Amino acid sequence: MNWWTRAFCPAGLPYDPQQPVPDSAFWHFLPIDLIAIVIKMLVVFTVYMVGVAMLTLAERKISAWIQDRHGPNRVLKGWGQPLADGVKNFMKEETLPKIVNRPLFLLAPALSFIPALITWAAIPFGAPLPTCWGRIDMVLANLPIGYLWVLSISSLGVYGIVFAGWASNNKYSLLGGLRSSAQMISYEIPLGMSMIAVLILTGNVSFSEIVRQQTWGWNVITLTLGCFIFMVSAFAENNRLPFDLPEAESELIAGYHTEYSAMKFSLFFIAEYANMVTQSAMIATIFFGGWSMPGLDGPPWTVLKWALSVAVFLGKVLFFLFVFMWIRWTLPRFRYDQLMSLGWKVLLPLSLSYIVIMASAVLGLDVLGIQHGWLLSLDLFVLNIVLMVIVFLVIDRGRLVSPASARVRAAELARLRAVAKVERPVEV
Amino acid sequence: MGIGVKVLERPTEEVSYVRAMISGLGLTFKHMINPHKVTVQYPEVRSTISPRWRGTHRMLTTETGKAKCVACGLCPTVCPANCIKLVPGEDEQGNRYPLVFEIDEFRCIFCGYCQEVCPEEAIHVGRHYENSEYSREGFVYDLERLIAQTHPVCEMWDPADPKGE
Numbered sequence: 001m002n003w004w005t006r007a008f009c010p011a012g013l014p015y016d017p018q019q020p021v022p023d024s025a026f027w028h029f030l031p032i033d034l035i036a037i038v039i040k041m042l043v044v045f046t047v048y049m050v051g052v053a054m055l056t057l058a059e060r061k062i063s064a065w066i067q068d069r070h071g072p073n074r075v076l077k078g079w080g081q082p083l084a085d086g087v088k089n090f091m092k093e094e095t096l097p098k099i100v101n102r103p104l105f106l107l108a109p110a111l112s113f114i115p116a117l118i119t120w121a122a123i124p125f126g127a128p129l130p131t132c133w134g135r136i137d138m139v140l141a142n143l144p145i146g147y148l149w150v151l152s153i154s155s156l157g158v159y160g161i162v163f164a165g166w167a168s169n170n171k172y173s174l175l176g177g178l179r180s181s182a183q184m185i186s187y188e189i190p191l192g193m194s195m196i197a198v199l200i201l202t203g204n205v206s207f208s209e210i211v212r213q214q215t216w217g218w219n220v221i222t223l224t225l226g227c228f229i230f231m232v233s234a235f236a237e238n239n240r241l242p243f244d245l246p247e248a249e250s251e252l253i254a255g256y257h258t259e260y261s262a263m264k265f266s267l268f269f270i271a272e273y274a275n276m277v278t279q280s281a282m283i284a285t286i287f288f289g290g291w292s293m294p295g296l297d298g299p300p301w302t303v304l305k306w307a308l309s310v311a312v313f314l315g316k317v318l319f320f321l322f323v324f325m326w327i328r329w330t331l332p333r334f335r336y337d338q339l340m341s342l343g344w345k346v347l348l349p350l351s352l353s354y355i356v357i358m359a360s361a362v363l364g365l366d367v368l369g370i371q372h373g374w375l376l377s378l379d380l381f382v383l384n385i386v387l388m389v390i391v392f393l394v395i396d397r398g399r400l401v402s403p404a405s406a407r408v409r410a411a412e413l414a415r416l417r418a419v420a421k422v423e424r425p426v427e428v
Numbered sequence: 429m430g431i432g433v434k435v436l437e438r439p440t441e442e443v444s445y446v447r448a449m450i451s452g453l454g455l456t457f458k459h460m461i462n463p464h465k466v467t468v469q470y471p472e473v474r475s476t477i478s479p480r481w482r483g484t485h486r487m488l489t490t491e492t493g494k495a496k497c498v499a500c501g502l503c504p505t506v507c508p509a510n511c512i513k514l515v516p517g518e519d520e521q522g523n524r525y526p527l528v529f530e531i532d533e534f535r536c537i538f539c540g541y542c543q544e545v546c547p548e549e550a551i552h553v554g555r556h557y558e559n560s561e562y563s564r565e566g567f568v569y570d571l572e573r574l575i576a577q578t579h580p581v582c583e584m585w586d587p588a589d590p591k592g593e
Binding site: 062066070326331 | 444445446447449452453455456457459460461462464465466467469
């Protein structure tokens, strides 16, 4: 028994480390569960914000490496860059144009930042930690409605951008805000729809349950196509390349944050990265097993298991953050009609039919008596591979980035070619 | 797309987004892990500049340390940016020398005509480019400062290939 145990865990506490902390658990008249939640909040918030700051550095470094450059390497070998950026942003002049709608203009940065932060509350980030007061779950709020919570809160993120665009009283900002509202509302539908397949398979909307369910194979294996739809929609929800039309430097100057400066601009920037972290965590939780890894699931819970699971979760999130950046520095921006046609004409019907297919598959397998387990995962995996092949064969025929107008039939093409031949000036 | 715009059928491999995306991701990843970076770490490492580089001016001096300039007035005449200010003077022996010789490096377009026109090979443009200042006035170089410059001067042509062939 070390000093820590002696000081904080007096012998004779009647609590079981493997069971949740009882509501009546008090230690020196302090409510244990409340303290645990406050500590979790502080730790998660700190890690999250520092992580977001370091992400700006990571983005610049990765973009530099991809472009054969070194990236920021001056302030403390580059590690101090986020700090220097922060200091710069606090020192900069805050511009507040006279013609803006002040309340909304000031509110918008916060509105775009807060939803990203709140969403995080429902995401489990580690195996439960056994303590002498009882088991402490590694989730800020173990909501029984995790999925609904995440969808409803992340939909609020569009308000920040729309308010910013409208309140700025600037045509570029307004266009950015308009585009963003159209884009985010369009892609929210496939985002939510692709998760419904997960819910069908899990039979629950709580994230803890979704993570627990994936001990029989990650959802990316059982629901590959759903994962694909989710990831594409997540990119679009995030307003990141190749879907960064709300900003579109070359067309809209900076889109909705044209009129913002200093820390208010910075808050939009932070919001983008915070959203990225949240989306990565969502992808990791819903489709890649969250904090679980083969060998880490299930009781009895130990401290080692807890530490490993947190590390596994962080690793997965970091990997998806890297994918976000990798894709950003690879793909060019979609045209607006391509974006809309991808959302409404490809992803929406795809996710709708996917729900139907997966629901019938799960129901059919259930009728056949196949319970949750390896066999079910394997069956669904085979089904998904077939679906993926079909979808990619269709998408790969140039329909994804084809313009909205009609294509030409072969006969029409021959006629056009004939016209072109006649009209071509005679070569002398 | 406007009404009536026709889109021609192109081969799948030309219009495939998925294949292009995958090969693009591969390319960027290859560049990311490539240790060869093209950035020059500027203050520590400097890229070599051409012997014909036309930068900050420099006034050459005689053995006695006086400016070679004889205040003939050719350089302010030829200067297209009108950035050279020259007030000629004459000493007791009748030798002309510049009373005031100022070059506004801010106006200068670094064409090098002054060096080319100078009969005494006194004023030169130099192989030098770090001339930042805290004020606009700081960019007006007087004679003293032009003499004090030590950087190598521009070779207007390559000695090995004087005709530029």
